[in-house]
Amino acid sequence: MEPKFRTLKGMHDLLPDFHDYFTFIKKVARHRCRQNGIKRITTPILEKADLFRKTIGENTDVIEKEFYVFKDKNDDMIALRPEGTAGAVRSYIEHALYNEVQPIMFYYIGPMFRRDRPQKGRFRQFNSFGVEIFGKQDPAVDAELIILADTVFTDLGLKKDLKLKINSIGCQKCRKKYIQDLKDFYIGHQRNLCADCQNRLDQNPLRLLDCKEEDCQILAKIAPKMKDNLCEDCDMHYTTVKKYLDELNITYMEEPTLVRGLDYYTKTVFEFYYGKYELALGGGGRYDYLVEMLGGPDTPAVGFGFGIERIVECMKDANIKVATKDFVDVFVVQLGEKAKIEAMKLLFELRNEGIKSRGLFGNDSIKAQLRVADKLQAKYAIVIGEIEVRDNIVMFRDMQNGSQESIKRDELLPKLLKLLNANIDKI
Numbered sequence: 001m002e003p004k005f006r007t008l009k010g011m012h013d014l015l016p017d018f019h020d021y022f023t024f025i026k027k028v029a030r031h032r033c034r035q036n037g038i039k040r041i042t043t044p045i046l047e048k049a050d051l052f053r054k055t056i057g058e059n060t061d062v063i064e065k066e067f068y069v070f071k072d073k074n075d076d077m078i079a080l081r082p083e084g085t086a087g088a089v090r091s092y093i094e095h096a097l098y099n100e101v102q103p104i105m106f107y108y109i110g111p112m113f114r115r116d117r118p119q120k121g122r123f124r125q126f127n128s129f130g131v132e133i134f135g136k137q138d139p140a141v142d143a144e145l146i147i148l149a150d151t152v153f154t155d156l157g158l159k160k161d162l163k164l165k166i167n168s169i170g171c172q173k174c175r176k177k178y179i180q181d182l183k184d185f186y187i188g189h190q191r192n193l194c195a196d197c198q199n200r201l202d203q204n205p206l207r208l209l210d211c212k213e214e215d216c217q218i219l220a221k222i223a224p225k226m227k228d229n230l231c232e233d234c235d236m237h238y239t240t241v242k243k244y245l246d247e248l249n250i251t252y253m254e255e256p257t258l259v260r261g262l263d264y265y266t267k268t269v270f271e272f273y274y275g276k277y278e279l280a281l282g283g284g285g286r287y288d289y290l291v292e293m294l295g296g297p298d299t300p301a302v303g304f305g306f307g308i309e310r311i312v313e314c315m316k317d318a319n320i321k322v323a324t325k326d327f328v329d330v331f332v333v334q335l336g337e338k339a340k341i342e343a344m345k346l347l348f349e350l351r352n353e354g355i356k357s358r359g360l361f362g363n364d365s366i367k368a369q370l371r372v373a374d375k376l377q378a379k380y381a382i383v384i385g386e387i388e389v390r391d392n393i394v395m396f397r398d399m400q401n402g403s404q405e406s407i408k409r410d411e412l413l414p415k416l417l418k419l420l421n422a423n424i425d426k427i
């Protein structure tokens with residue numbers, strides 16, 4: 001059948017199979033954040049467009065090519081958030097959270113929007129898990145954050161094929177001179193650059209380093225390195241982050257061309273990749289000027305963001321199965337009007353006891369209802385017909401071995417509670 005409506009290009013439905021993974025990822029993220037004293041925040045999906053323009057940078061792909069901006073009825077330019085950091089910073093300033101004990105640490109999980117070219121691993125609406133830490137410049141905070149991300153990936157079962165790349169892109173002081181050196185280097189090679197990079201040379205030369213075009217990559221390898229141009233403070237910061245990672249046995253690769261695609265970064269940047277095609281699962285870094293730039297006090301900060309759809313893709317590729325709580329303990333089969341009422345009462349009772357139970361209303365035969373119970377892999381079926389109602393009994397069927405017995409109605413609940421004890425799911 002040809003559907004009348006489909007999702008918009010690049011948008012996708014998250015079906016129950018995806019949610020099994022999503023629920024597990026959220027559980028791991030929450031658990032690890034809680035262990036680290038990181039609390040959850042949720043910022044709106046819509047913000048003023050300028051918030052993103054100012055923070056992410058006008059000359060980035062996210063703003064130039066992928067930004068969803070609209071004029072609302074008051075002629076205000078509003079945008080669907082393409083990432084979570086800008087909103088978190090706005091919120092930190094708006095609620096004067098700098099007056100609380102620092103560092104203050106947040107995590108968020110929610111949808112982001114980028115009008116990317118749809119392809120494998122690139123959606124126009126995707127979900128992100130991110131952490132932002134405000135108020136401490138210590139390299140130990142960078143290392144802790146990287147270790148947290150590494151722990152989450154370990155919990156998800158992705159550690160084996162995971163690669164962590166790190167770099168430092170310096171501060172306003174040392175980056176200025178470096179960018180000039182970079183421009184000087186590229187000016188002689190302009191003809192070999194892709195069209196995008198020819199534009200970037202003027203607007204955002206750092207991005208030339210992480211272009212995916214082969215010719216640009218060859219040049220990026222021989223271009224001057226930020227690492228060799230760091231000021232004393234940035235150099236010390238970078239060396240110390242690496243020392244802490246070494247001390248904690250976190251394997252990483254230094255990648256001098258890693259700059260990340262957003263303009264707000266300073267000092268440490270990092271990214272996690274998965275598998276032989278090095279799919280970027282997420283990354284982050286310091287952004288020590290951003291709070292002040294948006295009108296808050298001088299506040300160093302560091303964070304990361306991960307793409308949940310990409311993580312799910314990798315988990316599926318790696319054949320990682322996740323436990324789901326969406327199974328059926330008991331399926332109630334009924335036949336006849338009186339039995340239907342009894343079945344409804346029973347279902348209500350079972351659910352209140354934390355037993356996951358389903359029934360199939362309608363007038364299907366007992367055989368047809370049992371077939372559904374089988375398809376849903378229910379552990380037990382309770383069959384109620386007119387005779388069972390009259391005699392105050394139920395037919396108890398073990399769906400795994402097919403055995404069946406008639407038991408008294410008031411013996412049913414204690415029996416089920418005993419059999420299902422380990423699986424009872426109370427709020």
Ligand code: HAM
Pocket residue numbers: 082083084085114116121122123124125126128130131132261262280281282283284285302303304305306307308309310
């Ligand atoms: P980002 O690298 O732009 O960083 O995005 C983080 C992750 O989101 C990417 O690595 C990728 O897994 C996922 N992602 C990005 N675009 C798409 C897309 N079109 N479809 C599916 N997944 C996508 C940030 O967003 C920063 N805010 C991270 C951060 C937080 N830095 C500091 N704090």
